[in-house]
Amino acid sequence: MTNIFDKISLGYIGYRLLWGVPVLLAVVITSFIVLRFTPGGPFDREKPLPPNILKNLRTQYRLDRPMLPVYTMPKDAREKEEILAFEEKHGAFAIGPVHVSLGGALQTQLFSYLGQLLKGDLGVSMKFTQVSVNDIIKRTFPVSLLLGLLAFFLAFLIGIALGTAAAYYQDSWLDRAVMLFSAFGFSMPNFVLAAGLIFLFSLKAQLLPPALWEGPLYWVLPVVTLALAPASYIARLTRSGVIESLHEDFIRTARAKGVNERMILLKHALANALGPLVTIGGPMLAMLVTGSFIIELVFAIPGMGRYFVTAVIDRDYPLVMGVTVVYASFIVIANIAVDVLYGIIDPRVEV
Amino acid sequence: MEHISTGYWGQVADRFKKNRVAMFFMGIILFIIVAAILAPVLAPYSEEAQNADALLQGISSQHWFGTDQLGRDLLSRTLYGARVSMKVAIITSLIAMFFGTALGAISGYVGGRFDNVAMRIVDVLYSFPDLLLIIIISVVIGQGVVGIIVSLSLVSWITVARVVRGEVISIKTRPFVEAAKALGFKPARILFREILPHAIAPIIVTLTFRIPSVILAESTLSFIGLGLQPPASSWGVLASSGWKALTFYPHLILFPAGAIFITILAFNVVGDGLRDAMDVKAK
Numbered sequence: 001m002t003n004i005f006d007k008i009s010l011g012y013i014g015y016r017l018l019w020g021v022p023v024l025l026a027v028v029i030t031s032f033i034v035l036r037f038t039p040g041g042p043f044d045r046e047k048p049l050p051p052n053i054l055k056n057l058r059t060q061y062r063l064d065r066p067m068l069p070v071y072t073m074p075k076d077a078r079e080k081e082e083i084l085a086f087e088e089k090h091g092a093f094a095i096g097p098v099h100v101s102l103g104g105a106l107q108t109q110l111f112s113y114l115g116q117l118l119k120g121d122l123g124v125s126m127k128f129t130q131v132s133v134n135d136i137i138k139r140t141f142p143v144s145l146l147l148g149l150l151a152f153f154l155a156f157l158i159g160i161a162l163g164t165a166a167a168y169y170q171d172s173w174l175d176r177a178v179m180l181f182s183a184f185g186f187s188m189p190n191f192v193l194a195a196g197l198i199f200l201f202s203l204k205a206q207l208l209p210p211a212l213w214e215g216p217l218y219w220v221l222p223v224v225t226l227a228l229a230p231a232s233y234i235a236r237l238t239r240s241g242v243i244e245s246l247h248e249d250f251i252r253t254a255r256a257k258g259v260n261e262r263m264i265l266l267k268h269a270l271a272n273a274l275g276p277l278v279t280i281g282g283p284m285l286a287m288l289v290t291g292s293f294i295i296e297l298v299f300a301i302p303g304m305g306r307y308f309v310t311a312v313i314d315r316d317y318p319l320v321m322g323v324t325v326v327y328a329s330f331i332v333i334a335n336i337a338v339d340v341l342y343g344i345i346d347p348r349v350e351v
Numbered sequence: 352m353e354h355i356s357t358g359y360w361g362q363v364a365d366r367f368k369k370n371r372v373a374m375f376f377m378g379i380i381l382f383i384i385v386a387a388i389l390a391p392v393l394a395p396y397s398e399e400a401q402n403a404d405a406l407l408q409g410i411s412s413q414h415w416f417g418t419d420q421l422g423r424d425l426l427s428r429t430l431y432g433a434r435v436s437m438k439v440a441i442i443t444s445l446i447a448m449f450f451g452t453a454l455g456a457i458s459g460y461v462g463g464r465f466d467n468v469a470m471r472i473v474d475v476l477y478s479f480p481d482l483l484l485i486i487i488i489s490v491v492i493g494q495g496v497v498g499i500i501v502s503l504s505l506v507s508w509i510t511v512a513r514v515v516r517g518e519v520i521s522i523k524t525r526p527f528v529e530a531a532k533a534l535g536f537k538p539a540r541i542l543f544r545e546i547l548p549h550a551i552a553p554i555i556v557t558l559t560f561r562i563p564s565v566i567l568a569e570s571t572l573s574f575i576g577l578g579l580q581p582p583a584s585s586w587g588v589l590a591s592s593g594w595k596a597l598t599f600y601p602h603l604i605l606f607p608a609g610a611i612f613i614t615i616l617a618f619n620v621v622g623d624g625l626r627d628a629m630d631v632k633a634k
Contacts, residue, residue: 026475031483038487183623187616189567191574191590192608195597203598290480297575298594309575312486320483328478 013340020332027328028117028321032110035320042126042315117325123318127311133322136307141326143213144296144303148289150219151226155284158231160277163238164270170243178235185232194225194298211300222299226292230284234277241273248272278345282338286331363552366628373624376617383614387433394427398584407600417602419592428584429606435585436614439500439569444561446504451511452547452554458512459519460542466516473509481506485568486577494580499572503565514557518550552629559622563615570611586611 043049043057116123122133166178201221202210209218245251246269254264293305304323311319367373386393395415402422409417416425458469488502522528523546531541547554572578573587574594581588586607593604625631 023471023474023478027478030475030479034487035483038490040490183616183620187563187619188612189570189574189608189615191571191594192612195590195594195604195608199597199601291482293482294571294575308480308482309486309577312483313577324480324483327480331478 013336016336016339020329020336023332024325024328028114028325029110031324032113032321035315035317036109038315040315042317044315113321122322122325125311125316125319127314127316127319133318136319137304137322137326140302140304140307143301144289144292144305147213147219147222147226147292147295147301147303148285150223151230151288151292152285154223154227155230155234155288156277156281158227159234160238160270162231163235164242164265166235167239167242167246167269168265175239178239182232182235185228186236188228190225190229190294191298193228194221194295197221197225198298213299213301213303222292222295222301225299226288226295230288233280233284237276237280238270238273241276242269245269245272274345275342278338278342281341282334282336283331286334289330290327363628367624370624370627373621373628376620377624379613379617380621383433383610383617384437386430387437390427390430390434394424394430396424396427398427398431399423399582400427407596407603409602416606417600419603420596425589425603425606428589429586429610432584432586432589432607433610435496435579435583436566436569436587436611439496439503439579439585440562440565443500443503443507443565443569444558446500447507447511447561447565448554448558450504451508452515454508455512455515456519456542456547456550459516460523460538460546462520473512476509485572489572489577494578496579496583499569499578503568506568507561507565511554511557511561514553515550518553519546522546522549553631556622556626556629556631559618559625563618563622566611566615566618 041058043054048054049057113123120134122137125131125133125136128136162178162181166175169175198210198221201208208220210221212218213222242265251264251268254268259268290305292303293309295301296303296306297309304326307319308323308327310316311323400423402418402424404422406422407418407420408414408422411417414424414426416429418424419428454469458466484506485502488505489498492498492501519542528541528545531545536545569578569585570587570590573585574591576591579585579588581592589607590604590611593600593602593607596603
């Protein structure tokens with residue numbers, strides 16, 4: 001048996017990680033620009049702030065400067081000195097009749113943000129003043145991560161078990177029940193399931209807490225809610241994979257050799273069906289960790305998704321950007337991990 | 352004697368008709384669409400009619416689905432909600448279908464550097480949190496039906512583009528495409544008249560699966576208050592107001608949430624049936 005580290009060259013992983021950098025950079029720059037051009041600002045309140053306070057705040061965060069620093073020359077400025085003075089005043093250079101400034105708010109903010117980012121500093125929240133975005137993320141990301149990971153493992157456990165059983169007893173009542181469960185689970189919106197579970201288990205039976213994130217008992221309902229849809233999907237994928245490999249020649253050979261049925265099912269058929277499961281594993285984990293905002297809102301869980309939703313509504317620019325950076329990095333890394341894992345499981349793939 | 356259809360589509364129809372579960376849910380979809388279209392005729396009350404004498408009533412013969420906190424008839428509101436939810440879902444899916452097919456087909460057919468750049472853009476869009484995009488667009492365009500359609504279309508086309516690109520890449524090496532090239536047909540004609548008709552089955556299946564995922568996205572956004580806003584009353588908006596009264600008036604969320612679930616289920620089952628009938632491999 002070859003050492004898996006012979007297959008996975010560090011060079012390949014390095015290459016993939018390097019490719020992740022421009023993707024991340026593009027996500028950061030696009031979000032930054034799009035966010036700034038979105039109407040509304042972080043200091044819009046139902047009861048407006050006094051104008052002088054608003055002005056000071058906007059100056060402090062440098063939101064008072066024009067976004068797109070393009071100036072047109074005054075028509076009467078024809079003299080060379082006038083032009084030079086104009087350019088110097090705005091820090092601009094001329095492209096035809098239009099003078100573009102490099103000292104404008106957007107570029108300087110973007111570049112200083114990227115500089116900060118390199119040092120790992122995500123800035124200070126505008127809503128929760130004096131709290132750094134790093135602190136908010138340090139506090140909330142582990143919650144979302146735990147929620148996502150628990151749901152991920154539960155989904156794979158249930159999905160693989162049901163899918164394998166359904167495939168082995170293909171066309172039996174068990175198979176039909178699993179397929180029905182899968183169709184239901186796949187079609188059930190998170191918030192509908194959450195409402196149903198809270199109504200039954202918290203309000204009526206009073207067995208489980210309906211909200212918050214204080215201990216294992218609190219984890220049950222959110223994790224089950226989050227895991228149902230992926231579990232249904234994995235069950236289907238496993239079922240079709242196992243059915244396909246049960247028809248392969250090597251299964252017949254194994255049976256002929258007298259390998260017992262459990263070994264055939266688990267070691268041969270299931271192992272052969274793992275490929276597609278690994279492929280969806282990465283995006284699925286990324287989706288579960290970064291897409292749990294609805295669960296976090298419904299169950300009042302102090303995770304990152306909930307902060308993300310409120311931060312976008314409040315235009316808390318640093319917080320939105322911070323969460324976006326963490327989300328995008330997580331998605332990129334999860335996808336790379338899948339490619340590498342895939343190479344370990346399927347030796348035919350050149351990694 | 353059993354009638355046996357000839358031709359690909361005849362066989363597809365025969366196979367689909369044999370799938371009783373899929374046929375049943377096809378009937379449900381037709382029922383929902385007819386109910387949505389005929390809502391003004393079918394609804395026993397007007398959508399907004401308030402009745403101070405009948406607040407928060409349970410299920411009764413006057414109000415089959417009960418009434419809400421303003422005494423509005425929930426059956427009527429659920430029927431009108433079907434109009435909004437189905438309109439958003441169908442229009443969004445068609446827009447995503449159109450752009451996704453066009454871009455995916457061109458990218459797959461042209462290949463080379465163009466395809467490379469397009470796929471890198473897709474990489475970036477995939478790493479972009481959907482929620483951020485959707486919220487920002489709904490803020491710029493407004494939280495009306497148009498805003499939600501635009502923002503959901505923007506995040507939906509990518510999936511379609513990926514499917515179509517893959518199909519086109521696998522079809523373009525087949526002999527009849529070579530023949531068309533040898534006959535000197537223009538690339539646009541080859542792509543749209545020769546290649547795409549062979550990809551129509553996976554495109555239809557993808558469209559059928561797009562609709563439930565748009566219904567899911569719209570109702571989820573509306574549920575947390577970031578999608579449509581009252582008085583526009585999609586099922587998600589109705590479920591959202593029902594959620595606030597879950598403890599004492601569970602019927603307020605039961606019916607709209609049930610409508611969402613059954614509709615999504617129906618489209619998923621029919622999508623599965625179509626996929627089997629058309630013998631499309633990948634989802």
